[in-house]
Amino acid sequence: xxxxxxxxxxxxxxxxxxxxxxxxxxxxxxxxxxxxxxxxxxxxxxxxxxxxxxxxxxxxxxxxxxxxxxxxxxxxxxxxxxxxxxxxxxxxxxxxxxxxxxxxxxxxxxxxxxxxxxxxxxxxxxxxxxxxxxxxxxxxxxxxxxxxxxxxxxxxxxxxxxxxxxxxxxxxxxxxxxxxxxxxxxxxxxxxxxxxxxxxxxxxxxxxxxxxxxxxxxxxxxxxxxxxxxxxxxxxxxxxxxxxxxxxxxxxxxxxxxxxxxxxxxxxxxxxxxxxxxxxxxxxxxxxxxxxxxxxxxxxxxxxxxxxxxxxxxxxxxxxxxxxxxxxxxxxxxxxxxxxxxxxxxxxxxxxxxxxxxxxxxxxxxxxxxxxxxxxxxxxxxxxxxxxxxxxxxxxxxxxxxxxxxxxxxxxxxxxxxxxxxxxxxxxxxxxxxxxxxxxxxxxxxxxxxxxxxxxxxxxxxxxxxxxxxxxxxxxxxxxxxxxxxxxxxxxxxxxxxxxxxxxxxxxxxxxxxxxxxxxxxxxxxxxxxxxxxxxxxxxxxxxxxxxxxxxxxxxxxxxxxxxxxxxxxxxxxxxxxxxxxxxxxxxxxxxxxxxxxxxxxxxxxxxxxxxxxxxxxxxxxxxxxxxxxxxxxxxxxxxxxxxxxxxxxxxxxxxxxxxxxxxxxxxxxxxxxxxxxxxxxxxxxxxxxxxxxxxxxxxxxxxxxxxxx
Numbered sequence: 278x279x280x281x282x283x284x285x286x287x288x289x290x291x292x293x294x295x296x297x298x299x300x301x302x303x304x305x306x307x308x309x310x311x312x313x314x315x316x317x318x319x320x321x322x323x324x325x326x327x328x329x330x331x332x333x334x335x336x337x338x339x340x341x342x343x344x345x346x347x348x349x350x351x352x353x354x355x356x357x358x359x360x361x362x363x364x365x366x367x368x369x370x371x372x373x374x375x376x377x378x379x380x381x382x383x384x385x386x387x388x389x390x391x392x393x394x395x396x397x398x399x400x401x402x403x404x405x406x407x408x409x410x411x412x413x414x415x416x417x418x419x420x421x422x423x424x425x426x427x428x429x430x431x432x433x434x435x436x437x438x439x440x441x442x443x444x445x446x447x448x449x450x451x452x453x454x455x456x457x458x459x460x461x462x463x464x465x466x467x468x469x470x471x472x473x474x475x476x477x478x479x480x481x482x483x484x485x486x487x488x489x490x491x492x493x494x495x496x497x498x499x500x501x502x503x504x505x506x507x508x509x510x511x512x513x514x515x516x517x518x519x520x521x522x523x524x525x526x527x528x529x530x531x532x533x534x535x536x537x538x539x540x541x542x543x544x545x546x547x548x549x550x551x552x553x554x555x556x557x558x559x560x561x562x563x564x565x566x567x568x569x570x571x572x573x574x575x576x577x578x579x580x581x582x583x584x585x586x587x588x589x590x591x592x593x594x595x596x597x598x599x600x601x602x603x604x605x606x607x608x609x610x611x612x613x614x615x616x617x618x619x620x621x622x623x624x625x626x627x628x629x630x631x632x633x634x635x636x637x638x639x640x641x642x643x644x645x646x647x648x649x650x651x652x653x654x655x656x657x658x659x660x661x662x663x664x665x666x667x668x669x670x671x672x673x674x675x676x677x678x679x680x681x682x683x684x685x686x687x688x689x690x691x692x693x694x695x696x697x698x699x700x701x702x703x704x705x706x707x708x709x710x711x712x713x714x715x716x717x718x719x720x721x722x723x724x725x726x727x728x729x730x731x732x733x734x735x736x737x738x739x740x741x742x743x744x745x746x747x748x749x750x751x752x753x754x755x756x757x758x759x760x761x762x763x764x765x766x767x768x769x770x771x772x773x774x775x776x777x778x779x780x781x782x783x784x785x786x787x788x789x790x791x792x793x794x795x796x797x798x799x800x801x802x803x804x805x806x807x808x809x810x811x812x813x814x815x816x817x818x819x820x821x822x823x824x825x826x827x828x829x830x831x832x833x834x835x836x837x838x839x840x841x842x843x844x845x846x847x848x849x850x851x852x853x854x855x856x857x858x859x860x861x862x863x864x865x866x867x868x869x870x871x872x873x874x875x876x877x878x879x880x881x882x883x884x885x886x887x888x889x890x891x892x893x894x895x896x897x898x899x900x901x902x903x904x905x906x907x908x909x910x911x912x913x914x915x916x917x918x919x920x921x922x923x924x925x926x927x928x929x930x931x932x933x934x935x936x937x938x939x940x941x942x943x944x945x946x947x948x949x950x951x952x953x954x955x956x957x958x959x960x961x962x963x964x965x966x967x968x969x970x971x972x973x974x975x976x977x978x979x980x981x982x983x984x985x986x987x
Contacts, residue, residue: 297314479543502554510526534598563618584633587623598615638669638673647706652707656707656730657727660731670696686749711728733875812899885899901937927956
């Protein structure tokens with residue numbers, strides 16, 4: 278039976294008894310179970326009481342012993358405290374008694390240290406004088422290894438005597454010996470650099486590091502190589518050398534950097550000295566490069582090509598030397614100094630470039646002669662120069678980027694604008710002469726071919742102007758920082774800033790406005806006039822033939838109801854038909870495979886050219902359309918038609934329609950209605966003419982046929 282629950286605060290007797298009763302399972306003998314439970318509990322109580330009595334007796338016996346031990350411990354503690362107090366008094370007494378002796382000992386120790394320092398100083402002084410004597414001897418023998426070791430020993434001796442008197446004299450003596458060592462090594466180092474003796478140079482590098490004169494070694498290294506490179510420059514620029522002088526010298530510099538790269542890195546742990554050498558060399562020959570280039574510019578016939586080649590040499594050299602030094606981080610100041618050394622001499626030619634470009638294009642414009650009485654020769658001359666102008670515009674923009682890094686883009690834009698204006702004036706003269714020219718009885722196919730070629734070249738020019746306009750916008754607006762602040766270019770002047778602001782304002786006036794809008798529109802108008810003249814040259818013989826029918830239709834023939842076979846087409850319309858039928862064989866060779874520029878212009882002028890048909894077929898359809906319009910207009914001018922005249926005109930128009938069918942074309946709706954109205958008998962005209970016909974045509978034909986309606 279578990280009695281642990283009895284000690285709990287929640288112990289409840291009744292609950293405990295019920296629990297015990299449930300465990301026994303026999304509910305009938307509850308009295309016996311309770312009696313047994315009480316007996317068991319009484320036994321447990323007796324056992325507990327017995328245990329309590331035993332525990333109490335044991336405690337009574339042990340308490341006196343514990344009290345006795347505590348008393349003994351207290352006595353020992355008191356004794357220990359007395360001993361501690363006595364020891365403290367003895368320590369105070371000893372300190373008071375030995376204070377004077379300790380002070381004397383400290384004084385003696387200080388004097389001993391001073392004696393030791395004096396002794397060490399005397400030893401170092403003797404060693405100092407001995408090392409100096411040995412150094413004097415080694416300086417005479419030029420023994421680099423021993424010199425380095427002795428100098429290190431001298432340096433240690435100097436540091437050891439730093440607190441001793443006479444330090445200033447020793448410092449002066451040390452500096453004097455350092456200078457002597459450097460003076461001895463310097464000629465040898467120069468010889469090693471000149472002869473590229475790597476082993477000898479590396480030995481002296483260690484010596485310079487020991488005497489802490491590496492900066493002087495760097496300066497010596499730069500001076501020697503700079504002088505060598507300057508001598509090579511003088512040899513390259515001897516009289517008689519051509520344009521390759523600059524590229525040859527750049528190759529020498531690159532070869533020098535490549536050869537010295539490894540040695541310089543071993544010697545100085547970097548290659549910055551090579552950058553300084555190249556920069557100093559280029560700076561030293563600035564005036565010489567400028568003078569030599571200027572002399573070449575004065576004597577050469579192709580000045581622009583010379584400037585392009587020189588500019589490309591400069592840019593290529595910078596790019597190649599950066600590739601050689603790509604494994605080394607070059608500080609910004611040294612990189613800028615190198616760039617200035619490469620490009621600054623060229624600033625003069627950057628300023629001269631736009632003037633040279635203007636002179637070139639002025640000469641080209643003056644060579645365009647349109648005073649010849651032969652129109653075909655004038656057009657051929659324009660065609661030739663149109664190709665030159667297209668090429669020049671593209672080349673001028675490319676040269677502007679290569680030579681000036683875009684700095685002169687404003688000047689080039691103005692020069693292009695003036696050139697287009699001058700060319701447009703000459704084109705206008707030719708176009709006016711073409712317009713005023715008396716058209717021949719028959720189409721001059723050679724002249725037509727020349728005009729189509731001129732139109733093609735104008736298309737090339739228009740495309741080039743658009744491309745040029747886009748490129749200049751891109752240079753000015755998109756890449757202004759990288760172009761106008763290019764390496765080596767001069768600072769922008771106030772004039773440059775003013776021109777840039779004008780371009781910027783112009784560009785923002787409207788999204789559709791272009792830099793060359795006036796010239797573009799003028800050239801396009803000239804091209805449109807030339808195209809119209811081409812069409813007119815083809816249509817004019819047709820119109821002259823059609824005009825002849827005015828004299829044939831006034832004759833009065835009787836018999837409206839005569840059969841069609843009794844009436845033949847008149848001569849004017851048969852000649853028109855013959856002319857039209859011969860057009861394909863003349864037009865197809867001219868327009869079978871038109872160039873992209875010609876097709877571009879034709880599509881821009883007339884959307885019909887955007888169809889899948891060939892340009893020759895489209896032009897033929899336009900000629901036929903123009904012919905139909907002329908035919909209708911001349912018919913409108915007829916005042917009166919007899920019955921036979923109406924039938925004759927219908928036969929002529931139908932013949933014209935058959936000719937068009939042979940060309941895979943057809944009459945326009947007006948002419949089809951005219952045929953219908955001409956064939957309607959007079960008595961049926963009122964009822965039949967009102968069906969799907971133009972009211973104006975119905976009235977006009979009725980009046981011409983003199984049909985009276987009630």
